[in-house]
Amino acid sequence: MASEMKERVLENLNLALSKLLEKDERVVVIGEDIVDPYGGAFKVTRGLSEKFPERILSTPISELGFTGFANGLALAGRRPIVEFMFGDFSLLAADQIINFAAKSVEMYGRTYAHSILFRCPVGGHRGYGATHSQSLQKHFIGVPGLDLFELSPLHDMNHRLPRILDSGRPSILFEQKTMYGQLRIQSSDLDNYFRVDHFGDHEDIARVRVDRGADVLILCPGGQFDACQKAARQLLFEHGVECEIRVPFSLYPVSDDLLEDAGSFSLVVTVEESTPGGTWGNEVAAKFGSNSDRSIQNKFLSITAVDSPIPSAHHLERQVLPVASKIELKIKDALQ
Amino acid sequence: MASEMKERVLENLNLALSKLLEKDERVVVIGEDIVDPYGGAFKVTRGLSEKFPERILSTPISELGFTGFANGLALAGRRPIVEFMFGDFSLLAADQIINFAAKSVEMYGRTYAHSILFRCPVGGHRGYGATHSQSLQKHFIGVPGLDLFELSPLHDMNHRLPRILDSGRPSILFEQKTMYGQLRIQSSDLDNYFRVDHFGDHEDIARVRVDRGADVLILCPGGQFDACQKAARQLLFEHGVECEIRVPFSLYPVSDDLLEDAGSFSLVVTVEESTPGGTWGNEVAAKFGSNSDRSIQNKFLSITAVDSPIPSAHHLERQVLPVASKIELKIKDALQ
């Protein structure tokens, strides 16, 4: 794809789905109100039902039931992709995700492929209120057989979606709702200062930095990249603090690559929109703790939302969620 | 209670429930097959329906529905205690627990009491297989408004059960199935070597040690105490390694007290039966990391089950779960 072409995150995901449906007859997409002309609450499936009418299934409001249905398809050799209208509702299907999909891989004494992808739009800043705004990623960490991924403006889904399904492992893709409309970052220059590259297995870790040897390493899922990037710019321009941001595509398991060389930063920061407790940041920290040389005196900082349900009013949402200015401030404080 | 009286963990819990029902008219117990003469799959509610026939509700097989029902009781000022026959099935009710019970506390702009207790029998070693043996504690960590507790042979439930309900916060009590039949530890001498005391808020942290100044600090939920204690004895007698074991009643939030003085041990270990990833141990480690003086070079070790569904066959279960001999070995290795 020409790096000059402007593409939104939503378009990229939509296109990736379309190509996948075209190439792989086994793929079926399942969810509420996903057929055209509506194309899903966030329009991720727009246009698909026109092209693949047999394989885009708009379901009753039955999260547990249609997730089970999708598990059945997976057992029968299909490759279902399940859209939860809001990731919050994945809790209604937790039994089918954790006790069936994930168990199908190893519970029967042999390893079986169970190719199924659950898509969860997550996150706040849209004024939907506490039951439609959560970032529940952390609750699905550490289920044997279940892999977690997150969408980002830095990761092309065209080859990544098929890869997830090829893995034969049930997976969840988290998608920050506010990110759908953002432009993808396709060039290696983010702007005149920050440069982008990718490293690690499958080039799955996107790295954004001014240069080698930054002071601060920020680790965040795709959904927080925008806020982190803004914070990093402020830190650079206002306070002369250089940050390197790494955005992994795979949230769990946490790849060793993510922490490559992490000991050389004076501060390592994780940023996520989840409430505190049992966070992805803890998982990263644990990995860091066990891998890195503890004689290096670097600090670890975990930035999350406030321990509260997410309010509806826009200005109150900003109070509890980790917006750029708060990230900036917390990093600044931690450096002192 | 006289320290000489031998009481099993199950009896203690059953008695605590009975007293609570007697003292507090608002308490209602809800679950599958919990009435007499059966008294629940693990007999925790035995005898209660005879004494309080109106307030012990045996339900259809409807985990989501009866959890919702209990939430309704809580809204109406009752104090429901919900028994999941197996903690694994709490996943069917995750929406009612996370999106309703926990949200009821703060989602409406004011703080409301929502007194409800979910009881989850957890853990393996009973040969029930992968969908009836899990330790899902970690998946409920970090939900605003939701507190987590775990039963132990070291904690008297008689005053603790009422306290949970008095808190006005939805709570989950995890109960290791293999522990129900164990004798409670009611004296301050565990044996000729190890002594027991309690400290922290509400004396909620039980401490088992030979003396001050042990080498290793083992932190574990009640369900792992038995294995940890056996490992500690072996370490002492076979290898001359002194361990102090701390068993908190409150799993989450993790109390500051739990890590009191932790920096003075050469090794801090968490033991839990969960699979790796997003563990309680990570939560403790994160707290440790942020609280303690990092110039102390102590190590942190997290012991969990293997990353696998729990097999049915007894000998295979032992292979994946953290039994005493494995705990002993891992601690010995970490000390080298």
Add this chain to the structure above:
Amino acid sequence: MLYSRLEMSLPAGSDGPQNLKVDASLKISSNSEPSREEDLLHTLLRIRDFESALLELFSLGELSGTTHTCLGQEHVPVALMPLLSDDDFVFSNHRGHGHYLARFDDYHGLLAEIMGRDSGICRGVGGSQHIRRGNYFSTGVQGESVPVACGCAWQKKAEGGNGLALAFIGDGTWGQGAVYEALNMASLWSLPLVIAVENNEISQTTSSDRNLAGTIRDRVAAFGVDYLCIKIVDVLDMREQIIPFLEQTRQERTPLVIEFKVSRLGPHSKGDDTRNPATLERLEANGWESYYRAKDSDRFSRLELHSKEFIDALIEQVKNEPLSEWQAK
């Protein structure tokens, strides 16, 4: 007369809780009284105008988030609410503005809530979908409230008295298993649970023939639960049909499902209507607006004017209020 007294006691624009206690055993007389009908028509219009104003505010960018208006369905809560006592539990859903307004007559509190003002019912934290006031609750997860209402109904029965719990759900929400789990318990335990189904034959963009097999009537009957279907839009006549059934629920403590055949005249949320204009026109022709306009068009126009002024003034007022100062704990 009971209902005129009731409605007289609800001053327009009041935002204090109203004592709506009603002796359900009282029957209303069948000949409609002009003053009573005028009052309820005024309520219908104010709810309609409230909802239309929200859509307007959204399109002007003065509101964000989500809003599911009850345009076309206003008569359901207006008919139902005066039949409930304020000790009864009410569970509203995502399409709940009309439920709230008909219950509390508190336009200010709801608008302030939706606009994130401090005087909002829940200080802007709950928002359009998450409301709590006394025994009135709403939440945004479809089906979640039905088993919850079941628990409240159990408590009502345990207390003695004739209280009940009522939950509103849409036709599409019959896709949720929780509804059946609750029906089963309510029937087994004989609980005074009322499910008010607003069947607008659509869920978001999915017409009910594409997500609901069989009929709601049969599903209800299969659980041994009483069923009433309301197809009319005359609010007083609706009440007359409902009262004996509610009465039975209160006296016998038996569950009841009331299916209201209604039309959603607005978009699902904002601007997301995939239906064609002809369909909408047909639906409008059968709604309460056409009905009451035809019945007395002068009265209708007069009240419409009042209502618009009332809502316009309300918006001005709320806009000028300070934003909520709620702080997370």
Add this chain to the structure above:
Amino acid sequence: MLYSRLEMSLPAGSDGPQNLKVDASLKISSNSEPSREEDLLHTLLRIRDFESALLELFSLGELSGTTHTCLGQEHVPVALMPLLSDDDFVFSNHRGHGHYLARFDDYHGLLAEIMGRDSGICRGVGGSQHIRRGNYFSTGVQGESVPVACGCAWQKKAEGGNGLALAFIGDGTWGQGAVYEALNMASLWSLPLVIAVENNEISQTTSSDRNLAGTIRDRVAAFGVDYLCIKIVDVLDMREQIIPFLEQTRQERTPLVIEFKVSRLGPHSKGDDTRNPATLERLEANGWESYYRAKDSDRFSRLELHSKEFIDALIEQVKNEPLSEWQAK
């Protein structure tokens, strides 16, 4: 004859997958053939003895974990299984030994599984409740498999052909919302899904009048799904009643619920029966054992002996096998 061929091709004790492919359009003749009936009675008895042996092994402490025997319900899978092709999907539940044995005639594989031997179907990892072999699955969470089976039925229909998916559930499992979510989808999308309900009027210790309001028949009908009730215990007669319904499911791709009125003669799991002996006696008198014993008591005794010997030998064999050497990855 079709069925004699079928059952002849199932060597006792075989543990390889059997090709049970059947042309469902073939009807069986109504006059029973002795050899065929002898075979199926032998199967009934071996399943019964297998289950009894498990309870015995438990009481001797030679088995641990949980086991839910199908004592009294053996005739259901014995009637059903030969009517399925081996491409059809089957979802068993916690009370699934009979389902497995009737489908695969593999006593060795199942006992080895339950005893944690390497030759077990799932190497001792799955255990009594979690079995997978080809298109046959079981899991221990009530109701979980019904929507899953629905997905498999969709695939069967998408493939063309006349395949179906069948899920076994108990009466108590009608408490689970997932069942209704699946019924709704199966009806809306017209899927060849069969739900075989083994209604023993009890769930663990709860009698069905205490956890099931209304009737299963009505619940099914409310979703526009076909329904068949089987109250008899003569296996060949059962098949005759079932075949036209299954045929319709295959041809028209429509869902079907078959309710089998059965008696659970054993405990729920082990030794946890709270029913009184008189009740159990009454139930036994109506079961397939009494029926077939009365029909030909010599034959019954002869086969009973065979079966006991077969199971005894099996136990000896499996006991001497090495424990599973499965390793977590």
